[in-house]
Every structure is written in structure tokens, then in C-alpha cells.
Amino acid sequence: MIKCLKCNRVEAILKAGFLRGQQRYYCKDCSFHFTLGGTLKPSPTSRKSRPTTIKDIARALGVANSTVSRALHDHPDVNEDTKKAIIQMAQQMDYQPNQVAYDLVKSQSRIIGMLVPEFNHVFFPTVIIGAQEILTKAGYRMIIMQSNESYADEISNTATLLASRIDGLIVSMTKETNHYEHFKAFEKREIPMVFFNRYAEEIMAQRIVIDDYQGAVAAVEHLIGQGYRRIAHMAGPRNLTLSQERLRGYIDALSRNGLPVLNELILHTDLSDETAKIYAQHFLDMAEPPDAIFAINDPSAIQIILAARAKGIRVPAELGVVGYSNDPRSAYIEPGLTTVAQPTKEIGRLAAKKILALLANEASGPTDQFVKLDTELIVRASSLRAQAPR
Amino acid sequence: MIKCLKCNRVEAILKAGFLRGQQRYYCKDCSFHFTLGGTLKPSPTSRKSRPTTIKDIARALGVANSTVSRALHDHPDVNEDTKKAIIQMAQQMDYQPNQVAYDLVKSQSRIIGMLVPEFNHVFFPTVIIGAQEILTKAGYRMIIMQSNESYADEISNTATLLASRIDGLIVSMTKETNHYEHFKAFEKREIPMVFFNRYAEEIMAQRIVIDDYQGAVAAVEHLIGQGYRRIAHMAGPRNLTLSQERLRGYIDALSRNGLPVLNELILHTDLSDETAKIYAQHFLDMAEPPDAIFAINDPSAIQIILAARAKGIRVPAELGVVGYSNDPRSAYIEPGLTTVAQPTKEIGRLAAKKILALLANEASGPTDQFVKLDTELIVRASSLRAQAPR
DNA sequence: ACTCGTACCGCAAACGTTTGTGATAGAAAT
DNA sequence: ATTTCTATCACAAACGTTTGCGGTACGAGT
Structure with a gap:
């Protein structure tokens, strides 16, 4: 509630820049400029110790900024003695280079943006670890943002990253994302992008994906090998490529083995988790229930196991369960959950390396390469009917 | 291997700045400046579309930058019509403000640094989520770095963050960290710091900690209430305050209840995990083994349960186990692990709020406040001897 | 006709770097 | 003695913003 000092109204008060650190206001009604707090600050006593700059060093030694x-960059065009003196003075004055100024003149940021849907599970943090491992070694910093699986958040986050002048973007899209204009802005600026796991066909960019098809085929064929015949699939959202691919693997594995x-199913x-629980119960309540379920991910698979346990259905004897993504919980639940492990950290590493490669030689052939990483089936008790007591 | 174009030697070649985008070299032997690749680049054809700036808009409309x-800031000192024209032209030219330039003139970054020991477990990512929730809402970005529990990495990370001119720092120290000079640099620059979980007494900063003492007391008294009498403690590293506090709680709970x-023990x-496993086996192999173990964290507690299972020792009938931190696995292991839950996300939120508060009013009393957050004991099967079959 | 207030806009400095080019001196070469 | 070279440094522009202040033009008041 700011009142105009002239007309005492509060309606039409606008902020109008700063005057010596004071917020300056402007009343639209009476057209009056003013600042709050009466007198201006007389150069505050708590003089925040300004970090020393190159100019300070130059002034202290009577040389030029250049x-x-x-x-400080060990350029040969400067005498060894003065070089020594400058370096010593820099240490003495506790000089820290201002990255912001450097970035401005270089019109770069040495920042790689990373945009992921969420942080809650293990998958994305692990990818981040892998990327960070490579990028920090190469002298890059990272800004990590999460879109909370929300399209709107993704839009605003990309805007922030664009304003931050990031040098590259590693991104996994929201499950809501259907339009890709916000990514085209990076394309236009020729900011290298690497998509992982979830990607847009429309965007020219590097793509790193898990071979979801192969992983799904392996999972389902494992179930078939264990003697399961009526295998259901708890699939993921339709718009995600990974869902489509795993579904395709499920279908192909079935038909390849002569199963309808x-x-x-x-x-x-x-x-x-809520939907997974409801669907699990639906499956188990069917007149002719499935004898195995291949789930889109481990959390869903865990819900299936819990639902089966609640109904007194024995896993794996009466119901085989296979998950996806090797959640750390999957090793500790009873029975241990068979799952498809993804080379998570490797995704991050690879994405970072690709970004660095793109940054190094800008004119490197087609920029929309496609890399598929193999999965590994980790067999635990939840799918081992062969050895389990009937 | 760069050869001098004059004397053909390779020994004393130094980099000497750039000439029109070409790396320029300098031979110390023959004192010769040269560039590689013969002719200079004739302004590359792949003209990278430079982002439009304020100047571009100004030139397009024949007005001044100011x-x-x-x-664009809706300042009252500019006519509504020109304002409209400028905003429209900005949209048309796809203008994106350059955050780097803004930061330079404001001598700020609107970046909060976050430095955590690791990303692997759930705890730190969850804290990050909480902090990000608050900070992005306030228009701040985050640079997140991990020190990998390495003191050397912590040093280099703080240097990077300092050069990045972060406005504030949220940090949890390495378990190796014993010297705090790298944090004093922030103190000197008056960059607000918030330590969480692990902190240094020597540094003037806000501190947010879980009340580890209270959590430990609750855990151990719960065990005593369940009839356990010979209660061991798998403690943490000695230099961490949280280890000391939990140990203190363990000791006090015992003696308060008349136990030695x-x-x-x-x-x-x-x-x-490896050490936890070894120590767990040591406890169980003792001539007079403990009848309960209070572990410093859930991963260790899980190792204890696994070791007991391997030895055929029944939990909780023969051995009570309580962990700390409410790892997601703890709910799924058999038996469910009793644990002390920490308000993880709340730590992040609180840390972010404190940073923002410090940023808002710089002269806010003592800057080394201490906040303790309460824990919550989550009782699961691993400690319920009372109801369990003997 | 004169002053005065004001709406509007431009000028220019500043933030802290990097870097091409110009300037100076002394030394070496002619 | 004159030229040429070169080691060493300073100058100044540039990166893209923000912002205090000076200026113009126009309307209102005297």
C-alpha cells in the first residue's frame, strides 16, 4: 500500500526506476515522482566490500586493465616481472574473476541447461550425476530445472534458460508436451540440444534413448519362457514414445511366440501410483485374469505386487510381474521384482559428451543423430515361476 | 604439436590471443607471431543468427536504447503509443532479454548456488526440490553442484560458485570437511549462506538442522519400550555433528532409562554399505550379541536386516532394528523398517526462504540463526517385538 | 510575452571483462 | 645516422543492459 505523497491516493502508483538505490515511484493521477523514506541514503555505512576487479589491480600498480x-592469462606480450607483480597483487587483493562480465564479452555462459520432468525418483537424478561428471570436468556449470511434468512449467523454464544464455540444453520432455515451439527457439539460436528418453520428432537435435522396444521384448519373452501365457501390459501414456515402444515390444514378443x-489386457x-493400483485391481478382478503383468515401470509393478498381496494372490506362482527401470526398491520388495535396467548414468554422460562435441565443432554434419542404448534384464523372484512352488 | 612457421621449432610456442577468431601463436625462440591455417576466415557463411538485442529494436524504430x-519495463516516462510499438516490435523480432548483461549492470546474478555432497540417495534431491519450489517462484535460478563427499571437490565448487557471482549459497558440507576457509570467502563478500544438516561452527551463517538428538532419543526409547535391553548403535563418522547428536541421543536415552x-556396542x-555390512556381521557374531540395533541411517539398517536374514536371525523377534531418514526402500523391505523421518522437503523450502529473507533486508540482526526441525518416528515391523511371535 | 511545469525522449556513463591496434622505447641492423 | 625490428604496454571499443540527468516541446498560468 503505497500512498502518493501529493494526492494521497493509492490507485495509480507505478514503480519508476531507482534513484541512488531508492525505489522511485510515480503517481499516474497527479503525475508526481517521489521516493519513500524521505531523505536519500547517505551512502550506507555498512559498505559492502565490493569484490576487487581487474581495474583495482591496474590502479594499484599503475598499469592498464589490458x-x-x-x-592473468599468461599472455606473452607482458613482461615476466610485471606479470609476477600483477599475479602477486591479484592474490593479495583476493581477486576473483567476474564470470558474468566474462560471459558478456564472450557472449557465452559456459552454462549447460538441464531440464527434467521431476526429481522425485532415482532415474533423473542419476542422469544428472552422469552429465555433471562430464561437464564439470570440462569447465561447464549446470542450471538444473524441473518442469514438474507440467507443460506450462516447461515453457517458463525454457524461457528462463534462454534468457540465461545457456550454451547447450539437455532435456527430457514433460509427458504433457505436444507442442514444441519453445524448443524451436533454441534451434533458431543454434543452441545445441540433446533430448533423452522423451523427445520430439519435430526438433533437430541429438536424441539419446533407451532401446525400449528391445527391453520390452526381453521382458515379455522372459515371461513366456517361464510358462506364462496370458500376459497383460500396464502401458504408459500414449503420447510418450517410450510407452509406444514398450507396447510395440510387448505386442511383437507375443505374436512372435504365437500368443494372441x-x-x-x-x-x-x-x-x-493411484492409477496403477486401480488398474492392478482391475486386472486381478477380471473373470479371466492374466497370469502375468508387464508394467511400464517399477513403481507400477510394485503397486501390482502390493495389490496381489492384498488379494492373497501368490507372486510369482499365480502371477508373474516384470517392471522397468530398476528402482532401488525393486530389490527389497518381497518377492524381488524382475525389471529392465537402463544405463541411467551412461545416458547423462553421453548427453554431456554430445553437447561438448557439438560445442566444439559447430559444423558437424547432421545434428539430429539418434543413439539407442541397450537395456539389461535383471531377473528376480517375481517372475520365476519355473523354480517356484506351484 | 604446433610448429613455429619461422624457426620450425615446437618447444616454445605460446598462445597469444585471437585475431579475428583465429588462434594466434607466439614463438618464444624466434619471437614470431603467427596464426595457423594460412588465410583468415572470410567471415563464415554459417552466419549464426545473433539474438536480437535492445539496440536492434531501437534501431528498427529509430528510438534510443533507453x-x-x-x-519493456513499463516505465511511466514513455508514451503509451511508443510503448505499444516497442513491445510489438520486440515480439516480432523475438526479443529475449540478455540475463548476462542484466546481471552485470545489476552486479548480481539472481542465481542461488546449492552445494550438496551427493545426489545418489533421496535425501538431497528432495531438499533440492523444496528449495527450487520457493526460489523459482521468486524468480531465482539455481546452480546445483555436488561435491561427491570430497573436500577437494568442495573447494573447487565453491570457487566456481564464487566466480559465478551467486547471490546466495545453500550448502551441506562434505563429511571430510574440516577447514572452512573456502566458506569465509562468501562471508567476506557478505553473500548470505544457509547450511543445512551439516554445518561449520566457525562460519557466520544460518543453520537448519534436523533435531537429531530428539530423533535418536525417540528411536531408542521406542526400542526400550518394546522390551529390548541390549541396544547397539551403528554410529556415523565422528566429525559430523549429526553423528554426534544421534550418538548423544542414544546415550542419553539409555542412561535415562537405567540402561548401561x-x-x-x-x-x-x-x-x-560395505562397512555397514561388516559391522552388522560383527555385532551378530558377538559372544553376547545385541538384541537391537539403532542405525545411523536406513541404508545401514537395511544392511543389518539383510545380514540378520542371512544368519537366520529373526527380525524383530530376536533383533530389533531402527533406521534413520525414511528411505523409500524402508517401506518395502521385509520386515518393514522402523525409521526416523525427517521433513526433507521442508528443509529445502526453509533454506530457500531464509536466503530470500537475507537478500531482502541485508541488515537483519544476527545472521547466524539456528533452526531445528522436528523428526517423526515411523514405526514399522522391524522393531515391534511386543506384537511379534517370540 | 514571459515563466513554469511536465510529458517524453535521448545522451552517456557504468557494470567488468577481452582484445585488436596503436604507441613507445630501446636494441639491432644497415 | 638512419632504418627496422621487437618487446612491452596503453587506448579504446565492444558485449547488452540500466538509469540519472539533461534537453526539447508544448500547454497552462501569470
Whole structure:
């Protein structure tokens, strides 16, 4: 509630820049400029110790800024003695280079943006670790943002990253994302992008994906090998490529082995635990229930196991369960969950390396390469009917 | 291997700045400046579309930079019509403000640094989520770095953050960290710091900690209430305050209930799974083994349960186990692990709020406040001897 | 006709770097 | 003695903003 000092109204008060650190206001009604707090600050006593700059060093030694800059970069055009003096003075004055100024003149940031849907599970943090491992070694910093699986958040985050003048972007899209204009802005600026796991066909960019098809085939064929015949699939959201690929692997594995593909045994979840639980119960309540379920991810698979346990259905004897993504919980639940492990950290490393490569030689052939990483089936008790007591 | 174009030697070649984008070299032997690649680049054809600036808009409309800047900030000193024209032109030219330039003139960054020991477990990512929730809402970005529990990495990371001119720092120290000079640099620059979980007494900063003492007391008294009498403690590294506090809680809970504190029942781990496993076996192999173990964290507690299972020792009938930190696995292991839950996300939120508060009013009393957050004991099967079959 | 207030806009400095080019001196070469 | 070279440094522009202040033009008041 700011009142105009002239007309005492509060309606039409606008901020109008700063005057010596004081917020300046402007009343639209009476057209009056003013600042709050009466007198201006008389240069505050708590003089925040300004970090020393190159100019300070130059002034202290009576040389030019350029000489200092060159000396600190070990440029040959400066005398060894003055170089020594400058470096010593820099240490003495506790000089820290201002990255912001450097970035401005270089019109770069040495920052790589990383945009992921969420932080809650293990997958994305692990990818981040892998990327950070490579990028920090190469002298890059990272700004990590999460879109909370929200399209709107993704838009605002990309805007922030664009304003931050990031040098590259590593991104996994929201499950809501259907339009890609916000990514085209990076394309236009020729900012290298690497998509992982979830990607847009429309965007020219590097793509790193897990071979979801192969992983799904391996999972389902494992179930078939264990003697399961009526295998259901708790699939993921339709718009995600990974869902489509895993579904395709499920279908192909079935038909390749002479088993029918039944629509009633395929349900698409939104990846939430609640829906997974409801769908699990639906499967188990069917007149002719499945004898195995291949789930889109481990959290869903865990919900299935819990639902089965609640109903007194024995896993794996009466119901085989296979998950996806090797959640750390999957090793500790009873029974241990068979799952498809993804080379998570490797994704991050690879994405970082690709970004660095793109940054190094800008004119490197087609920029929309496609890399598929193999998965590994980790077999635990939840799918081992062969050895389990009937 | 760069050869001097004059004397053909390779020994004394130094880099000497750039000439029109070409790396320029300098031979110390023959004192010769040269560039590689013969002719200079004739202004590359792949003209990278430079992002449009305020100047571009100004030139396009024949107004001054300042007018554009003011118009985009809705400053009252610019006519509504020109304001409209400028905003429209900005959209048309796809203008994105350059955050780097803004930061330079404001001598700020609107970046909060976050430095955590690791990313692997759930704790730190969850804290980050909480902090990000608050900070992004306030228009701040975050640079997140991990020190990998390495003191050397912590040093280099703080240097990077300092050069990045972060406005504030949220940090949890390495378990190796014993010297704090690298944090004093922030103190000197008056960059607000918030330590969480692990902190340094020597540094003037806000501190947010879990009330580890209270959590430990609750855990151990719960065990005593369940009839356990010979309660061991798998403690953490000695230099961490949280280890000391939990140990203190363990000791006080014992003596307050008239139970002896036995040194042989206290072992300090380094928080690794391997050590936890070894120590767990040591406890169980004792001539007079403990009937309960209070572990410094859930991963260690899980190792204890696994070791007991391997030895055929029944939990909780023969051995009670309580962990700390409510790892997601703890709910899924058999038996469910009793644990002390920490308000993880709340730590992040609180840290972010404190940073913002410090940023808002710089002269806010003592800057080394201390906040303790309460824990919550989550009781699961691993400690319920009362109801369990003997 | 004169002053005065004001709406509007431009000028220019500043933030802290980097870097091409110009300037100076002394030394070496002619 | 004159030229040429070169080691060493300073000058100044540039990166893209923000912002205090000076200026113009126009309307209102005297």
C-alpha cells in the first residue's frame, strides 16, 4: 500500500526506476515522482566490500586493465616481472574473476541447461550425476530445472534458460508436451540440444534413448519362457514414445511366440501410483485374469505386487510381474521384482559428451543423430515361476 | 604439436590471443607471431543468427536504447503509443532479454548456488526440490553442484560458485570437511549462506538442522519400550555433528532409562554399505550379541536386516532394528523398517526462504540463526517385538 | 510575452571483462 | 645516422543492459 505523497491516493502508483538505490515511484493521477523514506541514503555505512576487479589491480600498480588481463592469462606480450607483480597483487587483493562480465564479452555462459520432468525418483537424478561428471570436468556449470511434468512449467523454464544464455540444453520432455515451439527457439539460436528418453520428432537435435522396444521384448519373452501365457501390459501414456515402444515390444514378443494380443489386457496409466493400483485391481478382478503383468515401470509393478498381496494372490506362482527401470526398491520388495535396467548414468554422460562435441565443432554434419542404448534384464523372484512352488 | 612457421621449432610456442577468431601463436625462440591455417576466415557463411538485442529494436524504430529498455519495463516516462510499438516490435523480432548483461549492470546474478555432497540417495534431491519450489517462484535460478563427499571437490565448487557471482549459497558440507576457509570467502563478500544438516561452527551463517538428538532419543526409547535391553548403535563418522547428536541421543536415552552404555556396542561407520555390512556381521557374531540395533541411517539398517536374514536371525523377534531418514526402500523391505523421518522437503523450502529473507533486508540482526526441525518416528515391523511371535 | 511545469525522449556513463591496434622505447641492423 | 625490428604496454571499443540527468516541446498560468 503505497500512498502518493501529493494526492494521497493509492490507485495509480507505478514503480519508476531507482534513484541512488531508492525505489522511485510515480503517481499516474497527479503525475508526481517521489521516493519513500524521505531523505536519500547517505551512502550506507555498512559498505559492502565490493569484490576487487581487474581495474583495482591496474590502479594499484599503475598499469592498464589490458595488461592485467593479459598477465592473468599468461599472455606473452607482458613482461615476466610485471606479470609476477600483477599475479602477486591479484592474490593479495583476493581477486576473483567476474564470470558474468566474462560471459558478456564472450557472449557465452559456459552454462549447460538441464531440464527434467521431476526429481522425485532415482532415474533423473542419476542422469544428472552422469552429465555433471562430464561437464564439470570440462569447465561447464549446470542450471538444473524441473518442469514438474507440467507443460506450462516447461515453457517458463525454457524461457528462463534462454534468457540465461545457456550454451547447450539437455532435456527430457514433460509427458504433457505436444507442442514444441519453445524448443524451436533454441534451434533458431543454434543452441545445441540433446533430448533423452522423451523427445520430439519435430526438433533437430541429438536424441539419446533407451532401446525400449528391445527391453520390452526381453521382458515379455522372459515371461513366456517361464510358462506364462496370458500376459497383460500396464502401458504408459500414449503420447510418450517410450510407452509406444514398450507396447510395440510387448505386442511383437507375443505374436512372435504365437500368443494372441488382447486389447482387454492392455491399460494405459498416467504413471501415478493411484492409477496403477486401480488398474492392478482391475486386472486381478477380471473373470479371466492374466497370469502375468508387464508394467511400464517399477513403481507400477510394485503397486501390482502390493495389490496381489492384498488379494492373497501368490507372486510369482499365480502371477508373474516384470517392471522397468530398476528402482532401488525393486530389490527389497518381497518377492524381488524382475525389471529392465537402463544405463541411467551412461545416458547423462553421453548427453554431456554430445553437447561438448557439438560445442566444439559447430559444423558437424547432421545434428539430429539418434543413439539407442541397450537395456539389461535383471531377473528376480517375481517372475520365476519355473523354480517356484506351484 | 604446433610448429613455429619461422624457426620450425615446437618447444616454445605460446598462445597469444585471437585475431579475428583465429588462434594466434607466439614463438618464444624466434619471437614470431603467427596464426595457423594460412588465410583468415572470410567471415563464415554459417552466419549464426545473433539474438536480437535492445539496440536492434531501437534501431528498427529509430528510438534510443533507453526508451526501449524503459518501455519493456513499463516505465511511466514513455508514451503509451511508443510503448505499444516497442513491445510489438520486440515480439516480432523475438526479443529475449540478455540475463548476462542484466546481471552485470545489476552486479548480481539472481542465481542461488546449492552445494550438496551427493545426489545418489533421496535425501538431497528432495531438499533440492523444496528449495527450487520457493526460489523459482521468486524468480531465482539455481546452480546445483555436488561435491561427491570430497573436500577437494568442495573447494573447487565453491570457487566456481564464487566466480559465478551467486547471490546466495545453500550448502551441506562434505563429511571430510574440516577447514572452512573456502566458506569465509562468501562471508567476506557478505553473500548470505544457509547450511543445512551439516554445518561449520566457525562460519557466520544460518543453520537448519534436523533435531537429531530428539530423533535418536525417540528411536531408542521406542526400542526400550518394546522390551529390548541390549541396544547397539551403528554410529556415523565422528566429525559430523549429526553423528554426534544421534550418538548423544542414544546415550542419553539409555542412561535415562537405567540402561548401561557399553563401548563395545558402538561402532562408527563411514556410511558405506560395505562397512555397514561388516559391522552388522560383527555385532551378530558377538559372544553376547545385541538384541537391537539403532542405525545411523536406513541404508545401514537395511544392511543389518539383510545380514540378520542371512544368519537366520529373526527380525524383530530376536533383533530389533531402527533406521534413520525414511528411505523409500524402508517401506518395502521385509520386515518393514522402523525409521526416523525427517521433513526433507521442508528443509529445502526453509533454506530457500531464509536466503530470500537475507537478500531482502541485508541488515537483519544476527545472521547466524539456528533452526531445528522436528523428526517423526515411523514405526514399522522391524522393531515391534511386543506384537511379534517370540 | 514571459515563466513554469511536465510529458517524453535521448545522451552517456557504468557494470567488468577481452582484445585488436596503436604507441613507445630501446636494441639491432644497415 | 638512419632504418627496422621487437618487446612491452596503453587506448579504446565492444558485449547488452540500466538509469540519472539533461534537453526539447508544448500547454497552462501569470
